[in-house]
Amino acid sequence: MAMETKESASGSIQKERERIAKFQGCIAAGCYHTVGLKTYGEVIGVGRGGVLYGVNSWRDIIAVSAQSDRTVGLKADGTVVKAGYSEYLGDKFECDVSRLRDIILVSAGRCHIVALAADGVSATGMLEFGQCNIGDWRDKIISVSAGYLHTVGLKADGTVVAAGKNEDGECNVGNWWDIVSVSAGWSRTVGLKADGTVVAVGCNRFGGCDVSNWRDIVSVSAGSDHTVGLKADGTVVAIGYNKQGQCNVSGWRDIVSISAGSSHTVGLKADGTVVAVGDNEKGQCNVNNWKNIGPFSKERLLEATQWESQGLCKDCGSQKSGFIFKKCKSCGE
Numbered sequence: 001m002a003m004e005t006k007e008s009a010s011g012s013i014q015k016e017r018e019r020i021a022k023f024q025g026c027i028a029a030g031c032y033h034t035v036g037l038k039t040y041g042e043v044i045g046v047g048r049g050g051v052l053y054g055v056n057s058w059r060d061i062i063a064v065s066a067q068s069d070r071t072v073g074l075k076a077d078g079t080v081v082k083a084g085y086s087e088y089l090g091d092k093f094e095c096d097v098s099r100l101r102d103i104i105l106v107s108a109g110r111c112h113i114v115a116l117a118a119d120g121v122s123a124t125g126m127l128e129f130g131q132c133n134i135g136d137w138r139d140k141i142i143s144v145s146a147g148y149l150h151t152v153g154l155k156a157d158g159t160v161v162a163a164g165k166n167e168d169g170e171c172n173v174g175n176w177w178d179i180v181s182v183s184a185g186w187s188r189t190v191g192l193k194a195d196g197t198v199v200a201v202g203c204n205r206f207g208g209c210d211v212s213n214w215r216d217i218v219s220v221s222a223g224s225d226h227t228v229g230l231k232a233d234g235t236v237v238a239i240g241y242n243k244q245g246q247c248n249v250s251g252w253r254d255i256v257s258i259s260a261g262s263s264h265t266v267g268l269k270a271d272g273t274v275v276a277v278g279d280n281e282k283g284q285c286n287v288n289n290w291k292n293i294g295p296f297s298k299e300r301l302l303e304a305t306q307w308e309s310q311g312l313c314k315d316c317g318s319q320k321s322g323f324i325f326k327k328c329k330s331c332g333e
């Protein structure tokens with residue numbers, strides 16, 4: 001009987017994991033910025049301004065990813081757009097995403113970008129630590145995550161491969177099994193197991209790897225020095241460096257997606273609003289007025305386009321007013 005109970009608990013975790021899967025990539029936290037995906041395929045961002053340059057003009061986006069001072073967007077047509085470092089700071093690690101096609105998942109690292117297509121993975125950007133040497137990942141890779149200077153890939157058989165900087169052991173994932181998702185942070189890698197437990201390797205100077213007692217987890221996100229886990233009941237746990245309050249998530253409810261930035265944490269709620277805690281030096285936590293954040297929907301795009309053409313608010317369909325900068329009377333957008 002005990003076995004049966006365990007089996008059904010595991011089954012309900014899997015169900016919840018599948019339910020929230022579509023919200024992955026709807027929010028992303030970088031070092032000093034946060035981006036959110038509107039249900040009509042646009043991207044909203046707060047924080048260090050230059051990093052977000054051009055993001056407002058992105059259209060038909062279905063997922064976003066952020067790391068450090070970099071943002072990438074996956075378009076509905078399988079191409080990739082980017083903003084941040086190289087555009088803003090003249091970074092020498094040019095990540096060329098212009099040739100990427102048929103991409104189904106993209107992940108931003110500090111100096112590199114990793115992309116997953118149906119027929120394999122590719123990486124572009126800084127080569128110094130070998131974080132882009134993933135061309136020999138022959139086995140079926142079903143998910144990827146770019147860390148600060150390393151890259152992690154999840155294989156269909158539940159094992160994990162890693163490449164890149166391994167100074168803190170962040171690539172020592174060779175003995176992991178039964179993994180269903182991975183998240184690479186600054187100097188740490190976190191893996192979610194099918195049974196809802198979590199494993200972590202890498203830098204543990206602030207306890208960000210101390211996740212062995214976590215249960216009922218359906219999603220994980222590795223920040224710089226903290227680790228965040230979403231539980232099946234919609235609450236969130238966090239551990240590690242908390243000097244800026246980035247782990248103060250205990251009051252969160254109805255969360256469907258999480259993202260750990262360098263020193264802040266963001267959570268997407270089921271109603272399309274967003275919460276944030278932690279460092280707000282550049283305004284990266286100013287997400288309180290965000291709405292309609294969630295999976296891209298063609299129906300919502302059609303509706304928003306129609307509303308916009310009638311001079312109405314794309315978010316709620318209400319009248320806009322104002323002389324030059326027209327604002328929605330109802331929701332402020």
Ligand SMILES: [Zn+2]
Binds near residue numbers: 318332
């Ligand atoms: Zn409105």
